[in-house]
Amino acid sequence: MTFSELGLRAEILRALDKAGYQTPTPIQAKAIPTVLNGGDLMAAAQTGTGKTAGFTLPLLENLSRNTSTGKFRPVRALILTPTRELAAQVHENVQTYNQYLPLRSTVVFGGVSINPQIDKLRRGVDILVATPGRLLDLVQQQALNLDRVETLVLDEADRMLDMGFIHDIRKVLKMVPAQKQSLLFSATFSDDIKALAQGLLNKPDLIEVAPRNTTAERITQRVHPVDRQRKRELLSYLIGDGDWRQVLVFTRTKHGANRLTEQLQQDGITAAAIHGNKSQGARTRALADFKSGRVRALIATDIAARGIDIDQLPHVVNYELPNVPEDYVHRIGRTGRAEREGVAISLVCVDEHEFLRNIERLIKSKVEQQVVPGFEPDPSIKPEPIALGGQKTGGRRRPGGGNSSGRKQTPGRSASGRKPGGNNNSRANARSDGGRRNDNGGRPNQGRRQRRS
Known part of the structure; x- marks a missing residue:
């Protein structure tokens, strides 16, 4: 199978050819037709499987079928990622595949000035890649409206849950239209991911390109x-x-x-x-x-x-x-x-x-x-x-018991791996996108410091 057989327009195929891609990976071959047809999707795919193109390519195709030419361009596709680096990487992919299309895109995340991001949004974008915290900051500052979103993508949803973004995700879900296409990508189909999918997806296609938690053969x-x-x-x-x-x-x-x-x-x-x-x-x-x-x-x-x-x-x-x-x-x-x-x-x-x-x-x-x-x-x-x-x-001690997600739980920690009321380098500070303290004089809120991405 080639990309040309998947129903993508010539401009996208030209961009793929320039990037040196001719043959879709298994996740791309399975995901692209579903997304093109407008259906919801729940996909389990490890990193390095090509999942980003699996949702980016059909998303660009669908948006291109009805391109906005007016001065005002509402956000029509929203891609949420857990970290700055992943947001930047996803947006780089969007730009690569979008280079011959008239669609506009931008990326927003914390740790940098918010004003240039506000300026870009006010000029209008079709596709927005964002981390949850900075996205909510922009909405709060009335620089962004999400009521015209047609497609919502949660990329690495398992990591977003691990990092404590569930409340932010729920806030975003209330801001986007109920009638939309929703795509959820995760490394695993854990119980927490299934619970999130129940409230987000409508009769989704399920794709799992590799057995759960297997390591790459190469x-x-x-x-x-x-x-x-x-x-x-x-x-x-x-x-x-x-x-x-x-x-x-x-x-x-x-x-x-x-x-x-x-x-x-x-x-x-x-x-x-x-x-x-x-x-x-x-x-x-x-x-x-x-x-x-x-x-x-x-x-x-x-x-x-x-x-x-x-x-x-x-x-x-x-x-x-x-x-x-x-x-x-x-x-x-x-x-x-x-x-x-x-x-x-x-x-x-x-x-x-x-x-x-x-x-x-x-x-x-x-x-x-x-x-x-x-x-x-x-x-x-x-x-x-x-x-x-x-x-x-360490030593002879076990790190603790299991939980619903299959992660080991250290004594004195929640199931997400955070030490209640503490500051844990590997989990409690997982919102590594820097940012701001809350209004409580910088004290943790409900035992965990609030972070903005």
């Missing part, structure tokens, strides 16, 4: 056992010995990302960090430098890495294993994209053995372990608890 996964104090040394050795020119490295915390970046720079490796405490300008520069090759190692937290879309990224390293097993799948899915091979390496110390077992249970396979000569772990070192936002886990 990714070679490997574990290097190593002592906790020698991880940085081993990472520098791997980068230098393998002459890696581009590697995405994951840490659990923002502080850990900053520290590792400084250490790699001291080792003579160009590195940059990307996380929620960085300004939007710094995040954008770091990602651009990484994509261009000016930076060899990009050190990221899980939240900030959403939206990092690099077709030929060869290496992903879990410098620290995630305590949430599903995040491992999201992390390694940054490589092995666009039909290319990728390598995902995890540096695992004795403290993380339980995390590794949880990951292997999720992906239903054992990850090959290779000891790097000269970095053999010291068997006399005992496991130590790992601090996760004030809680301790």
Whole structure:
């Protein structure tokens, strides 16, 4: 099958050809006909499957059938994403496929001045890509009206729920017309996602292009056992010995990302960090430098890495294993994209053995372990608890019980992974799009600081 067989107009096919795409991926081949027919859609697709084009291409086709030529252009398609980086990436895709069409688009998110965004909206746009918090800010400032939306897309809906955006999503749903096309994309069909879909979708087509929580076949996964104090040394050795020119490295915390970046720079490796405490300008520069090759190692937290879309990224390293097993799948899915091979390496110390077992249970396979000569772990070192936002886990202790979404729950945490009333680098601060405090003197609201994307 080719894109030309899917009923897309010549201008879109021309843009696809210019971008070098001729054959749709499985998610695209299944989703595009449904969206073209105007039906609602609920799709489970991992990162790297081409899902963005799966909704962007038919959305552009449908909007082109009735193009507005007047001075006033209401928002007719709204695409919601959980993070700034993903919003920017989706809008980049929209611009790529829309380059020969008269449709207008823009992207809005927090961390940057709101005034230029207001100016663009007042000039009129057909397609708006947004993070929920900044979208609601714009509505509150009467810079945006959503009563003419024809298509609503929730991209990475599972991550939006994880990040606490459910209340914002419900507010948005009240602002858009009841009669509209709704498209929901998620990595999994969890119970929470099904509940959200019930209130959003009308007799949707269901698409699942890969078994739930499976890892990509094109990714070679490997574990290097190593002592906790020698991880940085081993990472520098791997980068230098393998002459890696581009590697995405994951840490659990923002502080850990900053520290590792400084250490790699001291080792003579160009590195940059990307996380929620960085300004939007710094995040954008770091990602651009990484994509261009000016930076060899990009050190990221899980939240900030959403939206990092690099077709030929060869290496992903879990410098620290995630305590949430599903995040491992999201992390390694940054490589092995666009039909290319990728390598995902995890540096695992004795403290993380339980995390590794949880990951292997999720992906239903054992990850090959290779000891790097000269970095053999010291068997006399005992496991130590790992601090996760004030809680301790690791060693022989289990991270906690399960919940309806299948995530492990640390004692003293809610099912979403947040420590009640606390500030958790990996979850409570997940609205990494910076922003503003509430009117309560900056104190958390109902135990969680309010963030705006």
